[in-house]
Each structure stands twice: as structure tokens, then as C-alpha cells.
Amino acid sequence: MSTPAGPPNGTNPAGALAAREARLAWRLMLPALVVLAFVAVVPLGATVWESLHRHDLRLPWTGRPFVGLANYVTAAADTRVRTALGHTLGFTAVSVALELVLGLALALGLDALARGRGLARVVVLLPWALPTVVAALVWRFMFDSESGIVNAIAASVAPALAIDWLAHPWAAWVPVVLGDVWKTTPFVALLLLAGLQAIDASLYEAARLDGASAWRRFAHITLPLLRPAIVVALIFRTLDAFRVFDLVYVLTGGGPGTATEVLSLTAFTALLQDLRFGYGSALSVIVFAVSFGLALVYVRAIGARTGR
Amino acid sequence: MRPGHVARYGAIAILIALWAFPLAWMVVASLTPEARLFGGAAVGPASAAGAAGTGAAGGAGVVWTPDLAHYRALFTERQFWLPVRNSLVVAGATTLFAVLVGTPCAYALARLRFRGRGLVGAAILAVSMFPQIAVVSPLFLMLRGVGLIDTYPGLVLPYLTFAMPLTVWLLAGFFRDLPSDLEDAARLDGAGRIRAAVQVMLPLAAPAIATTAILTFLYAWNEFLFALSFTLGPDRQTVPVAIALFRGQYQVPWGQVLAAAVVASVPVTVVVLAFQRRIVRGLTSGAVKG
Amino acid sequence: MAAIALERLTKIFENGGRRGGGEARGTTAVEALDLTIADGERLVLVGPSGSGKSTVLRMIAGLEGPTSGRIRIDDRDVTAVPPEQRDLAMVFQSYALYPHKSVRQNLSFGLETRRVPRDEIVRRVAETAAALGLDGLLDRRPAALSGGQRQRVALGRAIVRDPRAFLFDEPLSNLDPRLRGDARAELLRLHARLGTTMVYVTHDQEEAMTLGQRIAVMRDGRLAQVAPPMTLYREPADTFVAGFIGSPPMNLIEGRLLGIPAATAGIRPQDVGLTTPADGVIAGRVEVIEPVGHVQTVHVAADDVRLVAVVAADQPVAPGDAVGS
Numbered sequence: 001m002s003t004p005a006g007p008p009n010g011t012n013p014a015g016a017l018a019a020r021e022a023r024l025a026w027r028l029m030l031p032a033l034v035v036l037a038f039v040a041v042v043p044l045g046a047t048v049w050e051s052l053h054r055h056d057l058r059l060p061w062t063g064r065p066f067v068g069l070a071n072y073v074t075a076a077a078d079t080r081v082r083t084a085l086g087h088t089l090g091f092t093a094v095s096v097a098l099e100l101v102l103g104l105a106l107a108l109g110l111d112a113l114a115r116g117r118g119l120a121r122v123v124v125l126l127p128w129a130l131p132t133v134v135a136a137l138v139w140r141f142m143f144d145s146e147s148g149i150v151n152a153i154a155a156s157v158a159p160a161l162a163i164d165w166l167a168h169p170w171a172a173w174v175p176v177v178l179g180d181v182w183k184t185t186p187f188v189a190l191l192l193l194a195g196l197q198a199i200d201a202s203l204y205e206a207a208r209l210d211g212a213s214a215w216r217r218f219a220h221i222t223l224p225l226l227r228p229a230i231v232v233a234l235i236f237r238t239l240d241a242f243r244v245f246d247l248v249y250v251l252t253g254g255g256p257g258t259a260t261e262v263l264s265l266t267a268f269t270a271l272l273q274d275l276r277f278g279y280g281s282a283l284s285v286i287v288f289a290v291s292f293g294l295a296l297v298y299v300r301a302i303g304a305r306t307g308r
Numbered sequence: 309m310r311p312g313h314v315a316r317y318g319a320i321a322i323l324i325a326l327w328a329f330p331l332a333w334m335v336v337a338s339l340t341p342e343a344r345l346f347g348g349a350a351v352g353p354a355s356a357a358g359a360a361g362t363g364a365a366g367g368a369g370v371v372w373t374p375d376l377a378h379y380r381a382l383f384t385e386r387q388f389w390l391p392v393r394n395s396l397v398v399a400g401a402t403t404l405f406a407v408l409v410g411t412p413c414a415y416a417l418a419r420l421r422f423r424g425r426g427l428v429g430a431a432i433l434a435v436s437m438f439p440q441i442a443v444v445s446p447l448f449l450m451l452r453g454v455g456l457i458d459t460y461p462g463l464v465l466p467y468l469t470f471a472m473p474l475t476v477w478l479l480a481g482f483f484r485d486l487p488s489d490l491e492d493a494a495r496l497d498g499a500g501r502i503r504a505a506v507q508v509m510l511p512l513a514a515p516a517i518a519t520t521a522i523l524t525f526l527y528a529w530n531e532f533l534f535a536l537s538f539t540l541g542p543d544r545q546t547v548p549v550a551i552a553l554f555r556g557q558y559q560v561p562w563g564q565v566l567a568a569a570v571v572a573s574v575p576v577t578v579v580v581l582a583f584q585r586r587i588v589r590g591l592t593s594g595a596v597k598g
Numbered sequence: 599m600a601a602i603a604l605e606r607l608t609k610i611f612e613n614g615g616r617r618g619g620g621e622a623r624g625t626t627a628v629e630a631l632d633l634t635i636a637d638g639e640r641l642v643l644v645g646p647s648g649s650g651k652s653t654v655l656r657m658i659a660g661l662e663g664p665t666s667g668r669i670r671i672d673d674r675d676v677t678a679v680p681p682e683q684r685d686l687a688m689v690f691q692s693y694a695l696y697p698h699k700s701v702r703q704n705l706s707f708g709l710e711t712r713r714v715p716r717d718e719i720v721r722r723v724a725e726t727a728a729a730l731g732l733d734g735l736l737d738r739r740p741a742a743l744s745g746g747q748r749q750r751v752a753l754g755r756a757i758v759r760d761p762r763a764f765l766f767d768e769p770l771s772n773l774d775p776r777l778r779g780d781a782r783a784e785l786l787r788l789h790a791r792l793g794t795t796m797v798y799v800t801h802d803q804e805e806a807m808t809l810g811q812r813i814a815v816m817r818d819g820r821l822a823q824v825a826p827p828m829t830l831y832r833e834p835a836d837t838f839v840a841g842f843i844g845s846p847p848m849n850l851i852e853g854r855l856l857g858i859p860a861a862t863a864g865i866r867p868q869d870v871g872l873t874t875p876a877d878g879v880i881a882g883r884v885e886v887i888e889p890v891g892h893v894q895t896v897h898v899a900a901d902d903v904r905l906v907a908v909v910a911a912d913q914p915v916a917p918g919d920a921v922g923s
Contacts, residue, residue, distance in 0.1 A: 016678030017663030022422035024501055029428065032413035032472060039447075039469045040435045046446030109320040120320070122584050123328045129576045129587070130331075131530035133548035134569045138330045141337065147562055149333060182330060187591070194592035243439035246532040250552045264441045271445050272537055281445045288442035292434075489694035492661050495681040496688045497708030497759070504682075507707075511698045 044288070051282035057275035064278075071282035080258060081283065084266040091173070091262060092241040095180045099237055100230065102181065103188025108222075110189065111196045124186040132183065136250035139179035140166065169259035172252050176260055179247055184240070188233045195229025196222070239294050243287055263287050331573075338566035339374040378567035388568055390542055391550035398463045398535075398546060399528035405464065406471035407521050414479030415505055419491070429480070436473030440533045443469060451538055458540040466534040471524050478523065478590055482516030483509070519586040522579055526587075529575065547572045600672045600762035600795055601637040602658060606630045607667035609653050609819075627653040629819040630667070635763075635797060637672075640789055642798045642810030646842070650819040655765050655799045660684050671762060682711070687756035688765040691772060693748045695740035701727075701751050702736040708759045726758040746777045757788070763795035770805065782808055803843050807831070815839050840864045846895055846906050870907035870923050872896060872915060878922020880905065884915055898923060 051071055055064045075081045110120055127135060143150050145164040154161040165171045199222065207217045245264040248254060254261035254269075264287055271280030382388045416422075417429055447466050448457070456462035486509060494504035510517075535546040542550065551568045554561070580587065609628040628650040635641045643651040656662040658669060660681030668677045676684055687708070695704050702723060709719045727733050730750045740748055749769065756764055766785075770778045782805065789796055800806055806813050807827045815822040815830065815838075822842075823835040834840035840848045846867050853861035875881040882900030889911060896915055898905040905923055915921065 013668065013675060013677035014664045014666045017660065017680060018421065020680065021420050021501075021663075025416040025420035025422040025425075028412040028416035028420075031409045032476060033428070035409055035468055036432065036435055036472055039465055039472070040438060040443065043443040043446040043450070043469075044438065046449075047442055050445055050449075106323060109316070109323060112316060113320060118584070120324050121588065122580060123324050125580050125584055125587065126331060126573075126577060127327065129526055129530075129580050130573050131532070131548045131551075131576070133530075133532055133552050134334075134572050135330075137551060137565055137569050138334045141562055141566060142330060142333065144560075144562070182327065186327075190588050191592055194588075239437060243441065245441065246548075249532075249536075264439065267441050268444070268533070268537075272448070277445050277449070284439075284442045284445060287439050291437060291439045291442075487692065487694070489690045489692045490696060492656075492659070492681075493688065493690060493694035493696070493755075494707070495661065496659060496684075496686060496765075497755070498682045498685075498711035499707075500680070500682050503711065508696055 047281045047284050047288070050277055051285045053278045055276075055278040055281075057277060067278070071279045072286075074279065075282055075286065080261070081263070081266055083258065084261045084263045085286075087260065088242060088244070088262040088264075091177065091180075091244065092238060095177050095184075096234065096237045096241050098177070098181045099185045099188050100234060102185045103192055103233065104230075106185060106189035107192035107196055110193050121190075124189060126186075127183045128186040128190075130183070132246035133250050135179050135183040136247045139175045139182070140251050143175040166252060167256050169256055172256060172260050176248060176251055179251060180241065180244065183247075184237060188237060191233045191236075192226060192229050195226045199225045235294065235297060239291055242294065243291055334566050334573075335570055336372075338378055338563065338570045339376070340372070340563070341375050341377060342561075342563045378563040379571075382564050382567045382571070386554075386564065386568075387542070388550065388571065391545050391547045392571065394460075394544055395529055395547040397460055398467065399525050401460065401464045402467040402471050402528040403521050403525045406468060406475040406524050407517060410472055410475035410520075411479055411517065414476045415483055415509070417476065418480040418483035419486075419488070419505075419509075420501075432473050432476050436470065436477060438469065440470070444533065444537050447534070448537060457538055458544045460544065462538050463535060463544070463546070466538060467528050467531060470531075471528060474527060475520050475524050478520045479513075479516065482513060482520070486512055515586070516590075519583070519590040522583055522587065523590050526576060526579065602635040602763060602795065602797070603670040603673075604631055604633045604654070604658070605668045605670070606632060607654070607657060607669065608665050609650070609657060609662060610665045626819055628657070628664075631819070631821060633814060633821065633824065635795060638793045638795055640796045640798065640809060640811045642800060642806040642813045643816060644800055644803060644806035644810075644813055644842075645816035645822075647801055649816040651799045651801075651816045652767055653819075654816070655688075655767055655797060658763075658797060659686055659688050659765055685759075685762045686765055687759050687761035687763075688767065689752045689756050689769040691768040693740075693752040693769075693772070695748060695751055695755070697740055700737050700739055701732060701743070704740070704751060705736075705755055705758050708755065712759075722758050722760075726754045729757070730754045745773055746781075749773055749777075749781060753784075753788075757792070761794070763797065766796065766798040766800075768800055769798075771800070771802070778805075785809065804845065807843070813843075815842060834864070837862055837864065846908065849905050851903055851905075865905075867895065867906040867908040870905060870909075872898075872907055872909055872913065872921045872923055875920045875922040881920070881922045884917050884919045884921055887915060887917060896921075 052066060052068060053064050054062070054067045054070070056062055106124060110117055110124075113120060142148050143165040145151060145166070148165075150165070151162040163171060165175060203221050203225075204217055207221055212220065243264050244262055245268065248260055248262050248265055249268070252260040254265045263283065267280050267283035267287060269280075270276045270283055274280070417425065417432075443466075447469075451457050451462045451466070456465070490508050490512070491504050494508040495501070499507060529546075530548060531546070532548045532552070535549045536552070539545045539549060545553070547568075551565065551572060554565050554568060607628055608626070608630055610624045610626050612624040631650075631654065633654075643654060645651045653662060657664050660676070660679060660683075664677065668675055670676065671684065671686075696707065699707065705723045705726060706719050709722065714722075723736075727736055730753060732747070732750060732754055735743060735747060735751070740751065743751065749772070752769065770781050773781060785796075786809070798806075798809055800809075807830075810827055812824060812826055813830055814824040817838050823830060823839045825833075825835075830839060830843050834843060834848075837850055841850060844866055848864045848866050849870065851863045851865065853863055872878075880900045880903065882898040882903075882905065884896055885899050885904075886897040888895040888897075892911055893908050894911050894913070894915075896907045896909060898907060898921060907923060909915070
């Protein structure tokens, strides 16, 4: 019926099909890989290269001399950078910890809901889906010293707490952390919920027949089987929290002063306000290097789990 | 219901209410005249139920009625339709481009066998983990070099740094789940690889592609750092940047800011309401499968 | 119609892509397999799971490329020909019906890709549908069909193409046992009518016995024996084939118990009789009895060996009885 092409007059025909498949694969991937190279890989390399130069756009006549690791040496000695790094790590640790605990509670709650799960899911999904800028503004508004509802409540309950939150170097962290927790806990919860629903229900039935209490079922079935999902959520969130920018930029602007400044914000300021491109690039590389270290841990954890 | 159930439902209800409150409060405040917003600071949480119509921001006893003044001011005085248009154009173009270019790549990654597949996958995953700040400086210099600062392409191109890995990664996950027998059957039916992919796999993957497009659109709509760095003024600013830079002369014009925040949230909310199941699946499948 | 020849066919799967590159260490699924399938023959590939039988079928189809070796269809080397150009049809275990297409579109898709004229497609789809009793179902989607109907559509999709050979990959294992017998008979009728070469993969030895003119028994990627069913049954090449073909499995007894040193004797349970301990060659005790209906399967434990006997249902035995066999 059809007149297929004859065998290629090549050498060994075995492996020809595999070779054809591989060629097709590379052809299909080429456009995407080219785009990625141009918008991600090349720029990243350029950032690293830029970080080895002194390049100040405000002083164009100074040119762009190669300075080796001088920018990194400066950064290491810069107290503003050190403080920002400390802020970033502290913020990451506190908010991720809160998000995991609350996310697990939320996931268990949603899992136990027999009805209304759809509505509940929409409610928790919304903060995650909204622009971070919106979340930041909402929390800034709630903690506003004059028109904020937090102080309105505080005034009638505990007047001592009715302070100007955003003007206080420590208190300003409260809306930042709460905003992050509010916005990203849903992500953790939904991830863990998917993990919960993947656990075979018959395991719980078997444990019941074995006389295990609710607490023992949680500790011996839920937690161990949920571990992979918890690990994924933990690392995803850690990575994300470490490079936090939008939330802090809009909520406190890093202030008062630099009391809530995080590393990405320091880098952004150096780059696009001070126009010190060499130095700002070095700070960007530091953010990247720490993230990349965390990402490696992540890839390894995933790899170990799927046996790849 | 047993007491245990009541307690559990109660706890969940409280948690959900806590989560819903900031948004409800945002909507209520955006519909409240500025004078009351500032004057009547003594507002109880009861007005969270303000949507019900009572317990007003202005104080007890006054009936709260929604007031659209902030929204009118937003669009007439502030020309807020400009950033909305910019965001729609940029997020739409990013999504379209990322899905068009990403789909064949995801298909190859998920369903074809070739040497180096693991490496390509890992590289794409790695790119998706790039902190945006790490590429801001060269992108700025590159875009400035070719005159694309403060233009639509000057935003769409940078957006591909996160949109491409996202679409490829999500779609590859979905493609992997499609039964390979169908593709094999199509090939024995005389369809070549491409034809089998287009006529059999693509229709089956349509919902997955839609999900991916939705998520990509959301990420692009919400993006802030690139839009802040690569635009110069209201002509090309996107919604998040416009809101963030919204400053009054002496104090924050909260009413309008919140109205703008609500506007920024509308498309997101519509999408979430319409596609919540799919979003959750896409969101978790990308992460759970790794 | 076509004869198929496999020459030194080998397939090594690279181990799950761990760190690309490096030496090609992998799992050998099929090793240096030689097999010729005659034009119009019904050949069954049978073996336990993991024996490589499906891989062989998929290599014939072109869905897997061999690591080395050749495949010929009617003396033409097709090793490098992609599946869409081999003109074979395959029935999958999952049926692999296109869920977004109606039954009619499922049947016609293969003809459309081959650019068969429109009116001929209509005629052939109608013929096939009539032959398989699918007339009333043509506008339904696969999701609206029963398991048996889906199986027939899958079969129809293969037949309508009038391919050079049919490949079957466990096509009946998702059917419930009642329908399986009917489907087997249907396949035999079909073969009698069309006379097209059929290669049939199954793990079920009973299905192999009923469907194969010849049976190729596979084990660990190699052919253990290729022979007509009754030859396999009566003269198995080795203890693996002996144990695999026939139900319950053949009794394999070390030769020294029967006075034949350094050998293993095989006796079909159907050939084992039960008498009094004194009359039998081996004496033992009845452990378990499984009544099947017309026969019963009796498990006997002797000093050094366990025996299974299939005896008439009316023979009086009870657990604990001392018996000879």
C-alpha cells in the first residue's frame, strides 16, 4: 500500500532510529535553548564578569577597569552588606519556619474538610496568586500608624502596642514577616496537601486496626510519608525567601534607615540608584552563589527521592 | 457532629478567616471615602464583614455603603488604564512566546530519548532557580545598548528568564504523564513523530498547556523587579510598579492605592476562581515531581 | 503479508539516564536473538515478565531501535525504518484508543495518514465495523464503550489498515475472563479469514498454547525454545520450558530418586496417578486438595519431594491420606 523509503545505504542500521530521535529532539529544543542562553546564561556570565570590574555609570570617564576580586573584598568589609546578609538569613529562617508549621496545619485542616474544601482552597490560593506588591501594600496599610487596623485594635486592647510600626527598627519586621507568611504559606499548604492526598488511605485503616491513636498515626504514617513533600517545600521556600525583594522594597523600603534592608535590596540600590554596576554585580553574584548552593541541595534531595 | 468535629471545623474556619481578612479589608477600605478611612481609626474587626453592609468604617451606627470615588479617581486622575494596558501586553506576549517556544522543547525533554537529556533538564531547572537580581545588571546594560529600555520588548525578553524555564518545566511534567501507547499507536498508524505529536498528543495536552499558560501569565503579571528596573515612566510601567510608586504629595493616598491593588488583583482572582483546580495541580506537580 | 526475520537482535537499555555520558552500561533486555516468522504464521512470544518479549515486539514495530542486529520484513532490511513506514499494525494492552476521536475517527486515522482516498476509507471502515459488530458504536468516544467494545475497536483499527503483519501486545489481559475466550476465538477466525502474519506477545501460557502455530518461549532476553505447542508440551528443551508450559506446572524430580543419576525427570501432574503407598514409585502423604470441578489437584509430600497430581474428581482422597504415586 505504501512505498516506504529503502534502508539508508549507510553502515550499521542498528541505532539509526535512536540517532534520528536524538536529532529531532535537539531540533525541537533549539529555539528554547537559544532563548535561555540569551536571556539567562549569557547575562549570568556577564554579571560575574562585570563584578570583576569597577564600573560606575555616574562617573563614565573612569571607564571600566578590571579590578579582580576588589569588589568582593569591599563587599566583605561593608557593614551595610554584612547587616543585610544577616537580615536576609534571619528573615529566611523565621518566615520559612513559620510557613512550614502553619502550612502543615492548614494542609491537615484542608485534608480533613469533608465539604467546603473548594472554597477554602480559593481563599488560601488567592494570597499566593496575587502580586507580591499587593500583599506588601495590604500589610503596610494594616500596620499604618494612623489608618491601620492593627493600631486601631491595639488602641482599644493594649494601647502600649499602638506604636508606629514602620518607624521602629525591630517592629518593622513584624509586617514584613507576616506579609511573607500570609502570602506564601498557601504554597506550602497546597504542596503538603498534595503530599497528604498521595498517602494510601489503607495505611491509616491498617494502623487503626493495629490500635494506633490519632497522634501515633500522625507521627508514624503522616510525617514520615510526608517528608519528601516537606523537604521540597522547605527548599523551595528557603530559596525564595533568601532572594526576597518586592515585599521589602514596597513594605518598608528597607527602612527605617537600613533596619530591614535585605541583600537583594542592597544590590538593587547599588545597581540602579547608585549606578555602581561593578559593585552591584558583585553583590548580585553573592545572592546567586548562596541561592545556587541551596539549589544544589534541592536538586540532590529531589534526585535522592526519585532515585535518579 | 461530634465535639471533636466541631472543634476541628472551628479551628479551620478561624484559620481560613484569618487568611481572608487582609483581602476583605483591602476591598472594604478601597470602597470607603478617605475622610472616614483616616478619621475613624477606631474600627473593629467586625467591619471585616463590611461587605454585609453594616459596621462601618466611620464608626458605629453609620451604615456603610460602597463608594467608588477612589476607583473613579484612579482611572481619571491617575490614568491607571495605562499600566493595566502595559501589564496585559507584556504578560500576554510573554505567555504566548514562552508557550510557543517552550512546548516543543518540553515535548522533546519529556518524550524523546537522547544523550544529555538529564543535563538539559537540570540546566533548565537551574535557570528557573536564578535569583532575578543576578541578571539585572547585564540585562540593563544589554537593553540600554540596543535601545530597548522602557519598551515592551525590553520587558518581554527579560521576562523569558523565568517564563521559559517555568513553561518547559511544567509542560514536560504534563507530557511525561500522557500515555506513550497513544503515541506509539499513532506511529504504527503511519503518522511520523511530529504528526503523532500534533494530532494525538497536543489535543490531549491542551488542558495542560492552558494550565501552563495561566501560571505563566500570573507570574508575568505579578513580576516587579525587572519592570521596576527596565522602565522609566508611566508609559511602560506595569501595574505592580505603578502601584508601588504611587505616592501622594504629602502622605500615602491609601484609598487610591488600595483601589489600584484591587484592580491588580481582579484578573488574578478571576483566573483563580475559574481554574483553581488546575492551578493547584500545576503548582504542585512541578514541585512534587521535581 | 510478510515474513519477518530477526537476526542477532540485541537491545541494551541504558540505565535510567544517571549522569549522561560515560560507558554504555545498561540492562540487556534482548540478547542476540535469531527468529524467523513465516508469511501468514501465527507466532506467539511467551515468557515471564521481564523476559524481553515486549521489547522484541516493539523492535519489530520500530518503536524501539535495536542496539545491534537486524530486522527484515520480506527480505527488506527495515532496521533503520521508522514505525510509520513499516506498514504494521499493533494492538496494545491498554488498547491505546485516541480518547479525543470517535470510534469512526479511530478507525480511519491510519488510513488518512496513508492518504487512502476518502470513499475507500468510508468503505473499509464500514466493512471492518460490520465484521466486528461495531456498527452502532461508530460515533461514540472510547470513554463511552465497555472493555470488550474497546478491545474490538482496537482490533478493528488494526484490521482496517490491512497491514503486512499484526502485532499484539497482551491484547486480552485487560478483558475479564469470560470475554477472553470469545476474543481468542475471534482472533483465530480473523486469522483464518485474512491469513495475515501475526506476532502475539503474552505471559499467559494457556493463551500461547491456544493461539500459536508456533510458540517462542523467552527467558532473560533469550529464546529458550521455539516449537509448535504440542512439541513444547511433550518435549520441552529444558526445565524452564517444562515448568512454564502446562498447568499446574510439571513436577520436576531429581533423577536419583527414580534411579537415574545426574538428571531431572519431569512428570506432568495429569500423568501422576494416586494409588496405595505400596503400589506407587514414591510414597507420601496428601497435604492439600484443590477441587476444580471435573478434576482435582492433589499436593503430595514425600520424603524428599513434593508432587502435584491432577486426578479425577471422583477419586476419594482426603488430606492426611497416605498415598503412592
